[in-house]
Amino acid sequence: MSDEQRLSVFKTYKLYVGGKFPRSESGRVYEVTARTSAAEAAGKGKWLANAPQSSRKDARDAVVAARKAFGGWSGATAYNRGQVLYRVAEMLEGRREQFVREVADAEGLSKSKAAAVVDAAIDRWVWYAGWTDKIAQVIGGANPVAGPFFNLSSPEPTGVVAVLAPQESSFLGLVSVVAPVIATGNTAVVVASEKAPLPALSLGEVLATSDVPGGVVNILSGRTAEIAAPLAAHQDVNAIDLAGADETLAKELEIAAADNLKRVLRPQAVDYFRTPDTDRMTAFLETKTVWHPTGSLGASGSSY
Amino acid sequence: MPTTAPTAHALADVTASDSTLRRFLHGLPGVDAVGLEARAASLGTRSIKTTAKAYAIDLAISMVDLTTLEGADTPGKVRALGAKAVRPDPTDRTTPATAAVCVYPDMVAVAKEAVAGSGVKVASVATAFPAGRAALEVKLADVRDAVAAGADEIDMVIDRGAFLAGKYLKVYDEIVAVKEACGTSARLKVIFETGELSTYDNIRRASWLGMLAGADFIKTSTGKVAVNATPANTLLMLEAVRDFRAQTGVQVGVKPAGGIRTTKDAVKFLVLVNETAGADWLDNHWFRFGASSLLNDLLMQRQKLATGRYSGPDYVTVD
Numbered sequence: 312m313s314d315e316q317r318l319s320v321f322k323t324y325k326l327y328v329g330g331k332f333p334r335s336e337s338g339r340v341y342e343v344t345a346r347t348s349a350a351e352a353a354g355k356g357k358w359l360a361n362a363p364q365s366s367r368k369d370a371r372d373a374v375v376a377a378r379k380a381f382g383g384w385s386g387a388t389a390y391n392r393g394q395v396l397y398r399v400a401e402m403l404e405g406r407r408e409q410f411v412r413e414v415a416d417a418e419g420l421s422k423s424k425a426a427a428v429v430d431a432a433i434d435r436w437v438w439y440a441g442w443t444d445k446i447a448q449v450i451g452g453a454n455p456v457a458g459p460f461f462n463l464s465s466p467e468p469t470g471v472v473a474v475l476a477p478q479e480s481s482f483l484g485l486v487s488v489v490a491p492v493i494a495t496g497n498t499a500v501v502v503a504s505e506k507a508p509l510p511a512l513s514l515g516e517v518l519a520t521s522d523v524p525g526g527v528v529n530i531l532s533g534r535t536a537e538i539a540a541p542l543a544a545h546q547d548v549n550a551i552d553l554a555g556a557d558e559t560l561a562k563e564l565e566i567a568a569a570d571n572l573k574r575v576l577r578p579q580a581v582d583y584f585r586t587p588d589t590d591r592m593t594a595f596l597e598t599k600t601v602w603h604p605t606g607s608l609g610a611s612g613s614s615y
Numbered sequence: 616m617p618t619t620a621p622t623a624h625a626l627a628d629v630t631a632s633d634s635t636l637r638r639f640l641h642g643l644p645g646v647d648a649v650g651l652e653a654r655a656a657s658l659g660t661r662s663i664k665t666t667a668k669a670y671a672i673d674l675a676i677s678m679v680d681l682t683t684l685e686g687a688d689t690p691g692k693v694r695a696l697g698a699k700a701v702r703p704d705p706t707d708r709t710t711p712a713t714a715a716v717c718v719y720p721d722m723v724a725v726a727k728e729a730v731a732g733s734g735v736k737v738a739s740v741a742t743a744f745p746a747g748r749a750a751l752e753v754k755l756a757d758v759r760d761a762v763a764a765g766a767d768e769i770d771m772v773i774d775r776g777a778f779l780a781g782k783y784l785k786v787y788d789e790i791v792a793v794k795e796a797c798g799t800s801a802r803l804k805v806i807f808e809t810g811e812l813s814t815y816d817n818i819r820r821a822s823w824l825g826m827l828a829g830a831d832f833i834k835t836s837t838g839k840v841a842v843n844a845t846p847a848n849t850l851l852m853l854e855a856v857r858d859f860r861a862q863t864g865v866q867v868g869v870k871p872a873g874g875i876r877t878t879k880d881a882v883k884f885l886v887l888v889n890e891t892a893g894a895d896w897l898d899n900h901w902f903r904f905g906a907s908s909l910l911n912d913l914l915m916q917r918q919k920l921a922t923g924r925y926s927g928p929d930y931v932t933v934d
Contacts, residue, residue: 371925378927546918547927570924 324362324508326369326532327515329376330525335533336372339364343509346419359416362508365533367541370500373529374545377471377498380526385468385496389444396440396494398521403433406517410482410510417481417507431584432486438586439490446495446592454600461603466596468496469574470549473542475535477554481507483583485514488554491591493527500548501530502539504555508532536560543567550574550595554581626863630827633784640783643823646815646851655846658890659883668882672917673711675881675909676703678899680738680870682717682907683934684745684838690725692934693718697729699932704914706930707921713910714899715768719744720757723764738768738804742793745808745837747772751789758796769797770804772837773821775811783824790828804832804870810842818848822855832868838905843873846883853891866895872905878916881909907934 324343325332341364344356363369384392403410407429415425451465472492477484481504492499503511515530531538535555543551543564551568553561556578565575576594581587629639663671681700683692696716704710715736718726726737739761743749749757758769771793777785790805797803805825809818825833833852836843849871856867869892875881881904888896896902911931918926 374925374927541925544924545927546924546930 322360324360324512324532325515326363326365327512327519327528327530328369328373328526329379329529330519332515332519333369335363335365336368337364337366339366339533341533343507345416346507357416360509362512362532365502365531365538367538369531369533370538370541371545373500373531374471374473374542374547376526376529377500378547380524381468381470381498383524384493384498384527387496389447389496392494392496393440393443395522396436396443396490399517399523400433400436400440402517402521403429403436406513407433409513413510413513414482417504417510418479428480428483432483435483435486435587436490439494439592442491442589442592443494446589446596449589450593450596451598456602459605461605462600463603464598464600466495466593467599469595469597470497471547472497472499472595473539473545473548473551474499474501475539475551475553475555476501476503476511477581477583478504478506478535480504480583482510482514484554484581485511487581487583487587488552488591489514489528491587492552492595493523495592495596497550497595498527499529500542501528502535502542502555503530503532505533505535539564540567543573544570546571548573550576552576552591552594553578626827630784630787633782636783636787636824636827637781640820640824643816643819646819648815651815651851652847655850655887658850658886659846661883661886663882663886669917669920671882671885672878672913672920674897675878675885675904676913676917677711677714678903679713679910679913680715680717680872680903680905681713681910682838682872682905684717684719684740688719688722690722693722693725694729695932696934697726697735699910699934700735701730701733703910704917704931707917710914710917714903717770717905720761720764720766723761723766727765736767737765738770739764739766740770740772740806740837741766742771744770744772744806745839747774748776751792754789755792755796758793762797762801766801768802768804768832769793770806770834772806772808773825775808778812778817778821778824783820787824787828790825790830794829802831803829804834804868805830806834806837806872808837808840809835809844809848810840815848815851818851819855822852823859826855826859826865826867830867832870832903834870834872834905836871836873836905838873840873844871844875844884844905846887849884850887850891853887853896856896857892866901868901868903869896870903870905875904875906876908877912878909881913 340361343359343362345359410429411425414428454462456462474488511530518528544567550573561578568575630636683696700713700716712735715738716726717738720739723739741757741761742754773786794803807821812818822833852869860866888902914931915926
C-alpha cells in the first residue's frame with residue numbers, strides 16, 4: 312500500500328451565493344497563484360487553483376439572494392445572531408489547519424505567522440458575536456426632549472451591503488470587514504481579494520455549515536473592478552464598503568453609489584491585528600427615533 | 616377573426632354525440648412527453664439580448680393580465696391594480712399598458728371604473744372559480760353577473776371531475792352554455808387546470824374540446840394549484856391552436872397562468888409562441904400572461920435596459 316502513488320484530489324473552489332455553491336454564470340475562471348518572495352521576484356508563483364471569475368450577473372444574483380435573506384436575518388433577535396456568529400467561530404476553529412495553509416499560500420507567510428493570522432480572525436468573529444446584542448445599548452438610548460414624550464433612538468441595519476474585501480489581508484481583513492456588517496443584521500455581498508480569493512471561498516463553506524441562513528453572506532471572486540461597478544450602481548444595494556478598492560476605483564464607485572444615496576465607507580489604512588472599535592458596525596446602521604407620549608398632561612400637571 | 620360557430624364545417628359531426636366526441640378526442644395522436652419537454656427546454660435556451668430583449672419586454676408587458684384573485688381583495692386594492700395596469704411605470708411614460716386586469720366577478724364594476732377610457736380590458740373569472748364545483752345554473756348566473764357588470768373577458772374553469780370521468784360531452788355542453796351566456800360582448804377564456812389533468816394526452820384532448828366548444832382563449836391554470844403553467848404544457852396548447860387553425864381556419868388564443876414570475880421565463884414563453892404558433896399570435900389579442908408579480912420583474916428589467924443600472928423592488932409598486 313505505502314509504495315502506491317495516490318492521486319491527490321483537487322478542490323474546486325466555487326462561489327457562495329444564496330447558501331449554494333454555484334460556478335460563475337459566465338463559466339469563466341482565473342488562475343490563483345501562491346505568493347512567495349521568490350515567486351514575486353520571478354514574476355510567477357506556484358499554481359494553487361482556478362477560482363471562478365464572477366460576472367455582473369453573478370453580482371446581480373448575489374444581491375437578489377442578499378435581499379431575500381435580509382428580512383429574516385434583520386428580524387432575528389440580536390441574541391440569536393450572536394449565537395450564530397459564535398457558531399461560525401466554532402466551525403473556523405475546526406478548520407484551522409486548512410485556513411492556516413491557505414493563508415500561508417495566499418499571503419506568503421510562514422506557517423507560524425499564518426497561524427497567528429487565523430487565530431486573530433477567529434477571535435475577531437467572537438468579538439463581533441459579542442457585540443450583536445450590545446450595540447443598541449451603546450449607540451441607541453433615550454433622548455431628553457422638552458415635552459411630555461419618551462424619545463428613543465435605536466440603531467437599525469441599513470439593508471444589503473456590498474463589501475469589497477481588503478486586497479492584501481485575505482482572511483483576517485476579510486473577517487474584519489464582513490463580521491461587523493452582518494453582526495448588526497445587514498446582509499452582505501462580498502467581493503473577495505482579487506489575487507488571494509481562496510480563504511474567502513473557503514469561508515463560504517464554513518458559513519454554510521454553521522447556522523448562518525443562506526443569502527446572509529454571499530461571496531464572489533473575480534476582478535474587483537468588474538464586479539464592484541454594477542454593485543455600486545445597483546439600485547437595491549443600500550451601502551458599500553470600499554476597503555478593497557484602490558484610490559481611482561474608490562472614486563468611481565463612490566460616484567456611481569451616489570445615485571441612490573448609498574452609504575459609502577471609504578478605504579482607509581487599517582492594522583487588522585488591532586482590536587477594532589465600533590466604527591465598522593455603526594457605518595452600516597441607521598438610527599430610528601420614536602416619539603411616544605408619556606401619558607402625563609404636560610408640565611402644568613393634572614388636577615385629577 | 617370571427618370565432619362563433621367554429622365547428623360548422625370541418626368538425627361538425629365530431630360533437631354530434633358523446634361517443635363521436637370521445638372517439639375524436641381519443642383519436643388525437645398521443646403526446647411524446649420526453650420529446651415535448653426536450654423541445655420546450657431547447658427553445659428556452661435562446662439568447663434574447665439588447666433590442667430584441669427590449670421588444671420582448673414591452674410585448675410581454677402588453678400581454679399581462681394583471682391578476683388579483685384573493686379572498687382579501689378590497690375595492691381599494693382593485694383600484695390600485697387598475698391604475699397600475701393603465702400605467703405600469705409612472706416614471707416612464709413609454710411603458711405600454713397591460714392587456715387587462717383579472718378579478719373576481721364582484722370586483723368587475725370597480726375594476727371597470729378604474730381602467731375606464733384606457734383601453735385596458737377587464738377580465739373576470741367565473742363559473743365557481745377556482746374549483747368549478749357548482750350547478751350549471753349557478754355557474755351561468757356567475758357569468759351573466761360578470762358580463763352585466765361590464766366584463767370584457769370571462770375566464771371559466773372546466774369541470775375537471777367530469778372531464779377525468781370521461782364525460783366529455785358534459786364538459787362540451789357546459790362550455791357552449793357559458794359561451795352563450797357571454798354573448799357577443801365578452802371573449803371566453805377556458806381554464807383547463809392542467810396541473811389536475813394528470814397527462815399530456817389529457818391536456819391535448821382538453822385543448823381540442825375547448826376549441827371545439829367555441830373558446831376564444833385556452834388557458835392553462837387557475838394559479839391555485841401546485842403545478843401551473845409550464846413551458847411544456849403551454850407548448851402543447853400552442854401546437855393545438857396552430858393545428859386547430861390549420862384545420863378550421865379559426866384562430867384561438869393561449870394564456871399560460873400562474874408561476875411565471877421572471878422576465879426570463881416570460882421571454883421563453885414568447886419564443887415558444889413565435890416558434891410554434893407563429894408571429895400571428897405575438898399580440899395581446901392572441902396571447903396573454905396570467906400573472907401578478909411578473910409585471911414588477913418586467914418593469915425592473917425595463918429600467919435596467921434604460922439606465923444600465925440594476926433596479927430593485929423599491930422602484931416598483933408593491934401589490
